[in-house]
Amino acid sequence: xxxxxxxxxxxxxxxxxxxxxxxxxxxxxxxxxxxxxxxxxxxxxxxxxxxxxxxxxxxxxxxxxxxxxxxxxxxxxxxxxxxxxxxxxxxxxxxxxxxxxxxxxxxxxxxxxxxxxxxxxxxxxxxxxxxxxxxxxxxxxxxxxxxxxxxxxxxxxxxxxxxxxxxxxxxxxxxxxxxxxxxxxxxxxxxxxxxxxxxxxxxxxxxxxxxxxxxxxxxxxxxxxxxxxxxxxxxxxxxxxxxxxxxxxxxxxxxxxxxxxxxxxxxxxxxxxxxxxxxxxxxxxxxxxxxxxxxxxxxxxxxxxxxxxxxxxxxxxxxxxxxxxxxxxxxxxxxxxxxxxxxxxxxxxxxxxxxxxxxxxxxxxxxxxxxxxxxxxxxxxxxxxxxxxxxxxxxxxxxxxxxxxxxxxxxxxxxxxxxxxxxxxxxxxxxxxxxxxxxxxxxxxxxxxxxxxxxxxxxxxxxxxxxxxxxxxxxxxxxxxxxxxxxxxxxxxxxxxxxxxxxxxxxxxxxxxxxxxxxxxxxxxxxxxxxxxxxxxxxxxxxxxxxxxxxxxxxxxxxxxxxxxxxxxxxxxxxxxxxxxxxxxxxxxxxxxxxxxxxxxxxxxxxxxxxxxxxxxxxxxxxxxxxxxxxxxxxxxxxxxxxxxxxxxxxxxxxxxxxxxxxxxxxxxxxxxxxxxxxxxxxxxxxxxxxxxxxxxxxxxxxxxxxxxxxxxxxxxxxxxxxxxxxxxxxxxxxxx
Amino acid sequence: xxxxxxxxxxxxxxxxxxxxxxxxxxxxxxxxxxxxxxxxxxxxxxxxxxxxxxxxxxxxxxxxxxxxxxxxxxxxxxxxxxxxxxxxxxxxxxxxxxxxxxxxxxxxxxxxxxxxxxxxxxxxxxxxxxxxxxxxxxxxxxxxxxxxxxxxxxxxxxxxxxxxxxxxxxxxxxxxxxxxxxxxxxxxxxxxxxxxxxxxxxxxxxxxxxxxxxxxxxxxxxxxxxxxxx
Numbered sequence: 001x002x003x004x005x006x007x008x009x010x011x012x013x014x015x016x017x018x019x020x021x022x023x024x025x026x027x028x029x030x031x032x033x034x035x036x037x038x039x040x041x042x043x044x045x046x047x048x049x050x051x052x053x054x055x056x057x058x059x060x061x062x063x064x065x066x067x068x069x070x071x072x073x074x075x076x077x078x079x080x081x082x083x084x085x086x087x088x089x090x091x092x093x094x095x096x097x098x099x100x101x102x103x104x105x106x107x108x109x110x111x112x113x114x115x116x117x118x119x120x121x122x123x124x125x126x127x128x129x130x131x132x133x134x135x136x137x138x139x140x141x142x143x144x145x146x147x148x149x150x151x152x153x154x155x156x157x158x159x160x161x162x163x164x165x166x167x168x169x170x171x172x173x174x175x176x177x178x179x180x181x182x183x184x185x186x187x188x189x190x191x192x193x194x195x196x197x198x199x200x201x202x203x204x205x206x207x208x209x210x211x212x213x214x215x216x217x218x219x220x221x222x223x224x225x226x227x228x229x230x231x232x233x234x235x236x237x238x239x240x241x242x243x244x245x246x247x248x249x250x251x252x253x254x255x256x257x258x259x260x261x262x263x264x265x266x267x268x269x270x271x272x273x274x275x276x277x278x279x280x281x282x283x284x285x286x287x288x289x290x291x292x293x294x295x296x297x298x299x300x301x302x303x304x305x306x307x308x309x310x311x312x313x314x315x316x317x318x319x320x321x322x323x324x325x326x327x328x329x330x331x332x333x334x335x336x337x338x339x340x341x342x343x344x345x346x347x348x349x350x351x352x353x354x355x356x357x358x359x360x361x362x363x364x365x366x367x368x369x370x371x372x373x374x375x376x377x378x379x380x381x382x383x384x385x386x387x388x389x390x391x392x393x394x395x396x397x398x399x400x401x402x403x404x405x406x407x408x409x410x411x412x413x414x415x416x417x418x419x420x421x422x423x424x425x426x427x428x429x430x431x432x433x434x435x436x437x438x439x440x441x442x443x444x445x446x447x448x449x450x451x452x453x454x455x456x457x458x459x460x461x462x463x464x465x466x467x468x469x470x471x472x473x474x475x476x477x478x479x480x481x482x483x484x485x486x487x488x489x490x491x492x493x494x495x496x497x498x499x500x501x502x503x504x505x506x507x508x509x510x511x512x513x514x515x516x517x518x519x520x521x522x523x524x525x526x527x528x529x530x531x532x533x534x535x536x537x538x539x540x541x542x543x544x545x546x547x548x549x550x551x552x553x554x555x556x557x558x559x560x561x562x563x564x565x566x567x568x569x570x571x572x573x574x575x576x577x578x579x580x581x582x583x584x585x586x587x588x589x590x591x592x593x594x595x596x597x598x599x600x601x602x603x604x605x606x607x608x609x610x611x612x613x614x615x616x617x618x619x620x621x622x623x624x625x626x627x628x629x630x631x632x633x634x635x636x637x638x639x640x641x642x643x644x645x646x647x648x649x650x651x652x653x654x655x656x657x658x659x660x661x662x663x664x665x666x667x668x669x670x671x672x673x674x675x676x677x678x679x680x681x682x683x684x685x686x687x688x689x690x691x692x693x694x695x696x697x698x699x700x701x702x703x704x705x706x707x708x709x710x711x712x713x714x715x716x717x718x719x720x721x722x723x724x725x726x727x728x729x730x731x732x733x734x735x736x737x
Numbered sequence: 738x739x740x741x742x743x744x745x746x747x748x749x750x751x752x753x754x755x756x757x758x759x760x761x762x763x764x765x766x767x768x769x770x771x772x773x774x775x776x777x778x779x780x781x782x783x784x785x786x787x788x789x790x791x792x793x794x795x796x797x798x799x800x801x802x803x804x805x806x807x808x809x810x811x812x813x814x815x816x817x818x819x820x821x822x823x824x825x826x827x828x829x830x831x832x833x834x835x836x837x838x839x840x841x842x843x844x845x846x847x848x849x850x851x852x853x854x855x856x857x858x859x860x861x862x863x864x865x866x867x868x869x870x871x872x873x874x875x876x877x878x879x880x881x882x883x884x885x886x887x888x889x890x891x892x893x894x895x896x897x898x899x900x901x902x903x904x905x906x907x908x909x910x911x912x913x914x915x916x917x918x919x920x921x922x923x924x925x926x927x928x929x930x931x932x933x934x935x936x937x938x939x940x941x942x943x944x945x946x947x948x949x950x951x952x953x954x955x956x957x958x959x960x961x962x963x964x965x966x967x
Contacts, residue, residue, distance in 0.1 A: 148848075152789040239792075240792070241748070241789065244749055333748060417850075418849055423941070429940050440940065
């Protein structure tokens with residue numbers, strides 16, 4: 001007997017039964033296809049919604065929280081900032097260039113859908129090990145895709161992360177964050193109101209690319225290579241030039257006040273955009289499937305309705321404004337077609353011609369609100385108790401050669417960031433090399449400089465979260481706060497991209513639930529609202545789940561931008577201070593992972609101490625009292641010092657570090673400051689006044705990286721290793737400097 | 738009266754707002770020139786900005802050269818009007834025959850966004866008159882196709898006629914003779930791959946683009962004066 005249709009579309013038997021209940025009859029093929037994409041894990045968050053509800057979403061200045069296309073916060077001077085982060089992991093695993101390119105395209109549309117001009121992208125990227133040829137192929141393709149799309153569409157990529165670890169072999173994490181700005185009063189929501197208003201499809205034609213992307217690709221794991229290759233047609237193809245014209249046209253339509261609501265077309269295509277706008281507005285919609293311009297002949301209605309062809313938007317306009325809308329679209333050379341009409345009654349009807357046969361008729365809201373909600377089984381791994389982990393785990397190895405172990409961690413990621421335009425719009429005060437990006441804040445309509453800046457950071461750490469997803473996620477929030485502090489910014493809002501394994505595995509759902517709780521605790525402690533998020537499950541390859549990888553994007557504000565942040569700069573003769581207290585704990589560290597150790601117990605995070613450290617660092621940075629500032633995280637104090645040295649071309653001489661456990665510990669709430677001798681007392685007074693512990697650990701200068709009794713390396717050797725690691729591994733790029 | 742600088746907007750251009758901001762910051766007036774209009778609207782100078790005009794499909798600048806505004810720019814330049822092409826604008830000007838040579842893919846076959854060190858090779862152009870020969874400038878580059886090339890005769894002519902206006906120090910992209918910018922025979926049309934508008938403030942890492950843009954505004958001011966005088 002052949003497999004029932006609903007199963008081949010990705011629906012369970014229970015889900016098919018729910019659809020029968022909703023409709024009071026058997027659904028036809030088209031209707032089933034529409035439910036299948038809308039009720040997919042990717043679109044409906046059916047496994048995660050019960051947990052995400054625990055995240056704190058309220059806060060001062062929050063204009064739009066989770067659930068819309070992007071979160072929006074008020075950043076003062078009549079300016080609102082729209083922020084969103086998304087994953088494009090599965091498409092990038094199958095087709096790295098297009099997967100990454102369309103990830104950028106999709107998130108840009110989410111932002112200008114809110115009425116905001118996208119001003120910055122960030123790309124937290126995670127790939128398999130550098131010595132794995134396929135992982136290198138994926139990395140090359142992903143970086144080229146982001147470069148090719150982002151540069152051409154004209155939005156700077158100002159930062160991100162680049163991580164290589166075997167947990168991501170065959171399943172890279174390609175997350176992308178976008179920040180946009182809008183005049184506060186221009187905020188628009190993706191809703192359809194007003195019976196008789198028109199739904200106008202803008203942009204590209206609709207083709208067979210990306211059919212079932214959300215259900216086939218994003219909501220299932222990967223199997224053998226042959227079946228993975230079969231999924232390639234489910235990856236969309238991007239056209240950045242079309243997107244650029246679409247952005248300009250949509251912003252002009254919004255400026256002219258010609259749209260009632262606007263919605264991007266991403267996952268689940270026209271089905272999602274029409275049903276979402278209608279149900280948000282409490283309305284229904286008639287859609288003429290024949291009015292949709294097609295890229296290829298012979299497409300079936302279910303293909304048209306679920307295609308994920310890129311560079312399309314749906315605008316809801318009043319009939320009287322249609323001619324003006326069409327004129328603006330013609331100026332920007334983008335296609336515009338009336339494909340739908342807003343109706344009352346709440347039904348989404350798909351018609352074969354305005355007066356033709358009704359091909360599908362479903363309650364628009366049922367595609368969203370009636371989506372299943374799963375309380376998936378949760379189970380902690382065996383031996384999870386802290387006592388067990390302390391006693392039963394493998395012992396931490398001894399450091400053999402701290403110098404070599406340090407060199408193994410050094411990698412310059414400018415091979416990646418130099419392929420991205422990170423300067424467009426003349427905002428980038430600190431770019432990809434910084435702990436956080438810093439962008440001048442100009443009014444998006446008038447261009448007036450506010451004298452302030454926005455700061456952005458993306459952070460994740462799968463090693464911490466593999467050891468302890470709850471504390472690990474809290475430590476990531478803390479790291480973000482400190483990354484913003486070293487550029488002089490205070491945090492204002494969080495978005496998250498939760499990359500996990502198969503939610504049908506109870507241990508994965510436990511990791512997920514723990515991560516949500518850790519994020520909740522830390523965000524509450526730091527007073528940070530979560531304004532949006534994205535969940536990517538089924539990150540697994542051949543049955544093995546990836547390490548839990550929540551990635552956070554945190555937006556900060558620099559209240560007075562008077563100077564560039566000090567960055568990782570070292571000046572010979574300047575003193576080095578370590579702010580905060582080191583816990584000599586190596587569990588979860590990059591050093592431990594490199595030595596093959598997993599498990600253990602993460603160092604403790606005290607959020608009150610952390611807030612004090614971050615506050616003091618911020619004060620010193622904005623006051624111009626420090627010449628260099630770098631947070632201590634992956635690779636610990638040792639890697640932080642080495643990064644400052646190789647980037648500056650200035651050596652360091654450090655003492656009073658008790659051993660490798662202190663040198664490579666990743667315990668939170670610490671930063672290195674470089675301070676000119678003449679202001680050292682001032683700086684120490686500020687730290688003492690704030691009640692923040694610190695230690696004088698050494699001095700910058702010379703041509704060696706020396707940590708007394710632990711390591712002594714020629715600076716030139718470290719610079720060479722640092723600079724060459726990625727270019728040599730990934731193929732020769734044009735290397736600067 | 739402030740000199741008026743027209744900044745050309747093709748579909749796919751993306752540095753047009755930045756150039757306007759930089760020009761205004763230095764006291765000039767800036768306005769957009771739509772690619773579909775066959776006029777430069779009486780401006781005193783024209784900048785063809787960076788970006789990906791018409792998506793850079795086919796070849797950078799290959800489609801843009803056919804836009805109606807390009808004929809007007811040809812006529813404006815032939816009349817001695819100052820014209821500067823930055824990055825994609827340089828590519829457009831070479832495709833349109835306003836400047837010699839061509840820009841091919843970078844030596845490393847990668848897009849490259851980084852700070853470059855430039856040396857002023859000639860001050861006899863509308864973009865470098867306020868500089869000194871040998872002056873070093875920190876100005877960002879941001880391109881995939883910035884590797885300047887031309888035939889040997891053209892290169893010999895460029896050198897003999899002092900028409901290489903900017904050279905790279907530490908050639909980042911493989912450009913022939915380290916060329917970062919060149920001018921036409923009349924010295925009123927200049928193309929360069931680096932982005933002077935991105936180097937207008939220490940907050941952005943450099944303000945070394947200022948003398949270049951001031952040179953252009955001076956030329957525009959002179960052109961405005963000449964027009965008034967005529």
